[in-house]
Amino acid sequence: MAQSVSNNTGKKLIQIDVSSDTVCPWCFVGKRNLDKAVAALKDHYDFEIRWHPFFLNPSAPKEGVDKRKFYEDKFGSRAQGIAARMTEVFRGLGLEYNLSGLTGNTLDSHRLIYFARQQGLDKQHNLVDELCLGYFTQGKYIGDRQFLVECANKVGVEGAAEFLEDPNNGLNEVKEELEKYSAQTSGVPHYVINGKHELSGGQPPEVFLRAFQAAAN
Numbered sequence: 001m002a003q004s005v006s007n008n009t010g011k012k013l014i015q016i017d018v019s020s021d022t023v024c025p026w027c028f029v030g031k032r033n034l035d036k037a038v039a040a041l042k043d044h045y046d047f048e049i050r051w052h053p054f055f056l057n058p059s060a061p062k063e064g065v066d067k068r069k070f071y072e073d074k075f076g077s078r079a080q081g082i083a084a085r086m087t088e089v090f091r092g093l094g095l096e097y098n099l100s101g102l103t104g105n106t107l108d109s110h111r112l113i114y115f116a117r118q119q120g121l122d123k124q125h126n127l128v129d130e131l132c133l134g135y136f137t138q139g140k141y142i143g144d145r146q147f148l149v150e151c152a153n154k155v156g157v158e159g160a161a162e163f164l165e166d167p168n169n170g171l172n173e174v175k176e177e178l179e180k181y182s183a184q185t186s187g188v189p190h191y192v193i194n195g196k197h198e199l200s201g202g203q204p205p206e207v208f209l210r211a212f213q214a215a216a217n
Contacts (some may be wrong), residue, residue: 011046012045014046014047014193016047017050017192019182020128021188022128023135025086025136026188026201030189031129033208034049036208037205037209048121049125052180053174053182054182060104060105063143067103068100083099089202095137098138098139108148108164111164112164113127116152116157134151187200187201
């Protein structure tokens, strides 16, 4: 996807700060719809997209728990309907929603997303996509170190294994971003466009399009 910096292109720059969690299905839905909106207007604007951490369940266990059981325990009788709805939404994006595998603590994924941005916004953006694809459609565990490194390698992020090896790497930066971008956010995904226009939820592409045009004026 195009998240280019406006230098001498003559196009207005649209900066988007996204607060999200890597186990939030609506965050992935929102990302795919955001991508469609960016692609539709890339000839008119330049885009910078930055991803920031949010923890839906800060106390989630690092070792992971069964994903399907977790949702059943959390949502009770509503779990089946929620899963059916997400299956329908994902199919609308050409994807198969998969509830197999584990869910759990997302701290390492957010440390890696921070690390990826140091190597370029495109790499960070693409990493978020790979992580979500694996977790939501392939039954991968978001806390699995091997899976995280594989995703990093796919998008060209170098040194991921070494970075993740030290649990302190990126920890302070994740905490700082959490405080700066997500402390006042009650739910995700949450988008701030050009520092002033805010959107929440897995919005359809046309909502992003209108927000871009409003922010650029």
